Amino acid sequence: MCMDDDGNIWIADFSENAIAKVDKDGNIRRIAQSPDCDGSDGGLGQPGEPIVWNGMVIVSCFDMVTGPDKVNTGHDKPYTLAKLKL
Numbered sequence: 001m002c003m004d005d006d007g008n009i010w011i012a013d014f015s016e017n018a019i020a021k022v023d024k025d026g027n028i029r030r031i032a033q034s035p036d037c038d039g040s041d042g043g044l045g046q047p048g049e050p051i052v053w054n055g056m057v058i059v060s061c062f063d064m065v066t067g068p069d070k071v072n073t074g075h076d077k078p079y080t081l082a083k084l085k086l
Helices: none
Strands: 009-013 018-022 028-033 047-053 056-061 081-085
Touching: 009 047, 018 047
Parallel strands: none
Antiparallel strands: 009 018, 018 028, 047 056, 056 081
16 A cells, blocks of 8 residues: 555555555545456556556555455466556
8 A cells, every 4th residue: 555645545456356455534445456367458457566656656566365355266467557546
């Protein structure tokens, strides 16, 4: 997770292939979510390490962990970054 200049906290949800925003009032909103994917089309394949930069949230996509609590069902080629416009 990371914090932007406005005090919002951005969370990469590794298990659900999602990104959430927590505003400074504590409101939580899911910003994006992807199904099981390989990330080649910009989807979220087990996102981690978010950073807010230049009007976007950029996350690395690990896409290598499976299990009963994960959206991902298999290992894919590593497509390392996904970006979401704010």
